[in-house]
Amino acid sequence: MDHVYINNSLSAEDVQTLEEKIRNAPTFVTETPKDCFSSVEDGLVLLRSNIQPSQHQAQTLKRILDEKTLDLELVEADALRLQLKINKMMLKMKEIDALRMQRGEDANFYKYMLSTVRLLPPEVLVNIFTYLVEISCPTRRARSPIGISHVCRAWRSAVIGCSSFWPELVLHPCDVSSVDDRAPRIYDSLIPTWFNRARRSRPLALKMFCFNHARCPIDAGDLLHGVVSVAPRLTELLLRFDWKDHTFILPLLSSPPETFPFLEKLTLIEERGGEANDPITIFGASPRLRELTLHVCSPRVVNGDRLLLPWAQLTYLNLAQAVTFQVLAKVLFQCPQIDTLCVPHVDLENTDPIDLIVPPHPMSFPNLTVFKLGIFGAERSDEAINLDVLTNIYLPKVETLELSAGPQLDHVLFPLFTMVGGISASFSSIRRLLLSHVDTSLAELPLLLHGCVNLESLALYLPELDPQQILLWLTTSSGTDGPIHSKLTSFTFAFHAATIPITANYLDDVGRRFSELCEIWLKDPMRNRPLETLSLFVCDFNIIVAHTDTIHATFNDIRDRLSKLACLFKGSFVAKIIHDTNDLLSSMRISDEYQYFPDEYVCDHFPLETGII
Numbered sequence: 001m002d003h004v005y006i007n008n009s010l011s012a013e014d015v016q017t018l019e020e021k022i023r024n025a026p027t028f029v030t031e032t033p034k035d036c037f038s039s040v041e042d043g044l045v046l047l048r049s050n051i052q053p054s055q056h057q058a059q060t061l062k063r064i065l066d067e068k069t070l071d072l073e074l075v076e077a078d079a080l081r082l083q084l085k086i087n088k089m090m091l092k093m094k095e096i097d098a099l100r101m102q103r104g105e106d107a108n109f110y111k112y113m114l115s116t117v118r119l120l121p122p123e124v125l126v127n128i129f130t131y132l133v134e135i136s137c138p139t140r141r142a143r144s145p146i147g148i149s150h151v152c153r154a155w156r157s158a159v160i161g162c163s164s165f166w167p168e169l170v171l172h173p174c175d176v177s178s179v180d181d182r183a184p185r186i187y188d189s190l191i192p193t194w195f196n197r198a199r200r201s202r203p204l205a206l207k208m209f210c211f212n213h214a215r216c217p218i219d220a221g222d223l224l225h226g227v228v229s230v231a232p233r234l235t236e237l238l239l240r241f242d243w244k245d246h247t248f249i250l251p252l253l254s255s256p257p258e259t260f261p262f263l264e265k266l267t268l269i270e271e272r273g274g275e276a277n278d279p280i281t282i283f284g285a286s287p288r289l290r291e292l293t294l295h296v297c298s299p300r301v302v303n304g305d306r307l308l309l310p311w312a313q314l315t316y317l318n319l320a321q322a323v324t325f326q327v328l329a330k331v332l333f334q335c336p337q338i339d340t341l342c343v344p345h346v347d348l349e350n351t352d353p354i355d356l357i358v359p360p361h362p363m364s365f366p367n368l369t370v371f372k373l374g375i376f377g378a379e380r381s382d383e384a385i386n387l388d389v390l391t392n393i394y395l396p397k398v399e400t401l402e403l404s405a406g407p408q409l410d411h412v413l414f415p416l417f418t419m420v421g422g423i424s425a426s427f428s429s430i431r432r433l434l435l436s437h438v439d440t441s442l443a444e445l446p447l448l449l450h451g452c453v454n455l456e457s458l459a460l461y462l463p464e465l466d467p468q469q470i471l472l473w474l475t476t477s478s479g480t481d482g483p484i485h486s487k488l489t490s491f492t493f494a495f496h497a498a499t500i501p502i503t504a505n506y507l508d509d510v511g512r513r514f515s516e517l518c519e520i521w522l523k524d525p526m527r528n529r530p531l532e533t534l535s536l537f538v539c540d541f542n543i544i545v546a547h548t549d550t551i552h553a554t555f556n557d558i559r560d561r562l563s564k565l566a567c568l569f570k571g572s573f574v575a576k577i578i579h580d581t582n583d584l585l586s587s588m589r590i591s592d593e594y595q596y597f598p599d600e601y602v603c604d605h606f607p608l609e610t611g612i613i
Contacts, residue, residue: 122158163199191226205236240269257284270296284308291316318342340370349377364394372402390418404436413439427451434459459492467495471513486526494537511554515561522568532571
């Protein structure tokens with residue numbers, strides 16, 4: 001007989017089969033004959049091989065087998081009856097569950113009718129939705145006010161009626177589904193409809209990420225018309241595209257230069273840049289453009305007719321891609337009004353001194369307050385490349401100065417002497433100073449640090465100098481000539497473990513020098529601001545595991561010494577071993593601008609769906 005295990009209620013056919021089996025089941029039990037065998041031994045003998053039972057024994061065994069088989073059928077009949085009862089109970093349970101769900105929905109309906117949420121005024125709903133969209137993103141769609149507006153009529157009215165939800169739009173044109181027949185012409189109406197919900201006085205921001213154009217269902221003319229229709233109101237634009245397949249966006253890039261009359265901030269990212277034969281002219285006459293983040297191929301910048309930009313009026317410039325000194329010189333000397341310049345990666349290896357064109361006399365940048373420059377590439381013998389460009393830069397008012405070499409830190413050092421002349425008159429104005437993998441000397445470094453009397457943040461990684469000598473000079477100069485950094489709030493010191501004899505005594509001396517220097521600064525009677533952050537990094541790029549315990553012991557000693565000054569030091573002490581050059585730069589970095597481009601430019605923004613407005 002088949003065994004049936006119930007995971008769900010039975011069908012009508014299964015129930016009918018089950019009832020038929022129950023009707024045909026036996027209802028009586030036979031009694032086992034007694035005295036089947038004369039003794040136990042007789043029964044055991046039959047279990048042996050090649051033993052033939054007698055006629056009487058065979059008849060007895062057959063009667064016992066028939067009895068046991070009948071008993072099994074009776075037990076299975078009981079199981080079928082129980083199974084039928086379970087099925088009836090499960091059907092009844094389903095009815096009860098359905099009834100409970102219906103009653104629950106009814107109760108929730110009347111509970112909602114009495115809920116105070118229905119009575120929230122639109123301005124309270126707007127505050128809640130603002131938190132949901134801008135801070136908490138439980139789903140991708142929740143990043144857009146569209147998702148909230150589809151909940152109910154009241155929510156839709158509140159969201160659409162609040163202009164603060166609509167001043168920024170992120171587009172992924174090539175991610176739009178091609179199933180919808182409206183897809184090719186969606187942006188002609190979507191873009192202006194979105195921005196028309198924002199208050200006229202609010203600045204508008206548009207960010208477009210255009211990839212995989214060959215499979216894009218959007219019509220290029222439709223996108224161009226949608227962007228141009230709101231261009232007079234845009235103050236911020238981010239455009240990211242792939243140059244190898246940019247025919248989709250080419251009509252927009254080659255539009256008339258006066259298309260964006262009120263544009264103030266532009267981020268232009270050209271992926272996998274090549275020869276860049278097609279010019280970008282649309283931004284050539286934007287009279288209010290001041291902030292520019294540029295990530296395009298070098299030929300486009302060197303050849304001015306391929307990228308038209310109002311360089312002379314820029315105040316913020318971030319050359320986020322790797323550039324040569326030709327590009328740096330070409331751009332920098334066209335920006336006399338610049339106040340923030342960030343060039344993270346200047347490629348020495350691909351710089352050709354023959355093509356380098358610089359002004360015959362040093363050029364002053366009187367408004368430049370933030371200057372961040374990094375170089376990388378194989379070490380070159382013609383130092384004139386550095387001198388030709390950097391020695392022609394005069395920065396009288398620089399406040400933030402970050403100089404570094406990377407990411408191939410073992411191959412090249414930043415020549416500090418090329419910058420000293422240009423910033424010598426502005427030592428007193430420097431407030432934030434970062435020197436990472438910089439080539440200098442103990443005669444040149446004091447000249448710079450003695451003049452920076454208003455330093456607030458100092459980060460040093462000078463692999464060519466003995467860390468003990470650097471700390472000793474900082475300690476002695478602070479003790480004899482008076483504290484030189486009374487306004488310092490952050491100090492980061494890094495040294496390379498491979499350039500010094502790693503022993504417990506040496507590391508203890510370095511730790512002791514670091515602690516003594518910090519103690520002098522903390523006890524400075526002229527200090528009017530507390531030290532907030534102290535950092536010590538040991539750079540061990542070869543990952544010498546044997547040094548780990550010794551280094552951590554030094555870190556613990558410094559913590560113990562600082563804990564004794566708890567009444568003076570309320571800030572944090574950061575100490576770690578660094579095995580990667582990029583980790584070193586990110587740890588020492590004063591600001592987060594010092595990268596190819598900010599993370600927000602590469603995050604996974606949701607694609608707008610068709611027909612959701």
